[in-house]
Amino acid sequence: MAPEERADAARLLRGFERRFLAARDLRSFPWQSLEEKLRDSSGSELLLDILQKPSGDSVTLCESTAIVSHGTTGLVTWNAALYLAEWAVENPAVFTHRTALELGSGAGLTGLAICKTCRPRAYVFSDCHSRVLEQLRGNVLLNGFSLEPSIDAWAQHPGPHTPEAERPRVAVAQLDWDTVTAPQLAAFQPDVVLAADVLYCPETVLSLVGVLRKLSTCRKGQQAPDAYVAFTIRNPETCQLFTTELGRAGIPWEEVPHHNQKLFPYEEHSEMAILKLTL
Numbered sequence: 001m002a003p004e005e006r007a008d009a010a011r012l013l014r015g016f017e018r019r020f021l022a023a024r025d026l027r028s029f030p031w032q033s034l035e036e037k038l039r040d041s042s043g044s045e046l047l048l049d050i051l052q053k054p055s056g057d058s059v060t061l062c063e064s065t066a067i068v069s070h071g072t073t074g075l076v077t078w079n080a081a082l083y084l085a086e087w088a089v090e091n092p093a094v095f096t097h098r099t100a101l102e103l104g105s106g107a108g109l110t111g112l113a114i115c116k117t118c119r120p121r122a123y124v125f126s127d128c129h130s131r132v133l134e135q136l137r138g139n140v141l142l143n144g145f146s147l148e149p150s151i152d153a154w155a156q157h158p159g160p161h162t163p164e165a166e167r168p169r170v171a172v173a174q175l176d177w178d179t180v181t182a183p184q185l186a187a188f189q190p191d192v193v194l195a196a197d198v199l200y201c202p203e204t205v206l207s208l209v210g211v212l213r214k215l216s217t218c219r220k221g222q223q224a225p226d227a228y229v230a231f232t233i234r235n236p237e238t239c240q241l242f243t244t245e246l247g248r249a250g251i252p253w254e255e256v257p258h259h260n261q262k263l264f265p266y267e268e269h270s271e272m273a274i275l276k277l278t279l
């Protein structure tokens with residue numbers, strides 16, 4: 001293969017791998033370019049490369065193709081979930097041997113990527129919508145994790161600290177930010193809290209700040225959990241409302257520097273950010 005052909009094939013292969021790893025819709029794969037390549041002599045080599053990829057661990061997801069279905073946005077993976085997962089994969093120490101509580105987990109991509117690559121001690125996925133919770137449980141099992149049989153029993157007895165344990169304890173909890181109480185949240189004993197793409201309208205911003213305020217009263221030892229909130233900047237006013245409300249709740253925040261490694265194929269032009277909150 002000529003050098004420029006090789007570079008072209010490598011680009012095509014990377015496109016395939018990213019979409020595959022991000023469990024993207026099959027329609028978004030670069031089929032047309034592949035078909036063109038298969039017509040020339042370099043095609044068979046490329047096809048072999050594709051069939052041998054991806055190497056390493058991957059996350060498998062069952063999700064909807066519609067951005068809103070069954071009255072919820074939680075049945076599909078959003079870009080901020082991919083962005084937060086990338087950041088976590090680059091910063092595993094934030095999660096290693098720690099208990100993570102995720103708010104509004106949706107399809108579960110961020111948490112599953114963390115469970116597979118960051119060695120958390122325990123990971124609690126949560127959401128408020130019954131259909132989302134059903135799909136989330138399925139996705140956890142699909143990726144080879146077992147679910148804690150009873151979230152109440154687990155929260156009351158979070159178990160001994162076993163840093164050498166290979167696999168995290170995983171639970172899926174029905175948790176509505178508006179109705180959950182501080183003692184219920186404290187029972188999970190989270191060291192780190194995270195949420196992706198949950199700032200889409202003023203009501204959710206207020207609910208989210210409400211639950212973060214409750215979490216700020218949950219101390220494990222002397223320490224309140226760290227929180228990371230990732231979002232796509234669609235409407236600057238909604239983001240502004242979030243930081244204003246954090247200020248009113250007395251929760252300091254800082255923006256996490258953008259990471260370099262792009263693993264997933266989210267739209268190039270969508271602007272994303274992660275805020276680290278000190279609860």
Ligand SMILES: C[S@@+](CC[C@H](N)C(=O)[O-])C[C@H]1O[C@@H](n2cnc3c(N)ncnc32)[C@H](O)[C@@H]1O
Pocket residue numbers: 072073074075076077078079080081082103104105106107108126127128129132175176177178195196197198200204207
């Ligand atoms: C846009 S989706 C994001 C899902 C996932 N984090 C992602 O980025 O792919 C927002 C999620 O927040 C959940 N959510 C919204 N309001 C909630 C509330 N008051 N309590 C708990 N979850 C809520 C929804 O059910 C939905 O799963």
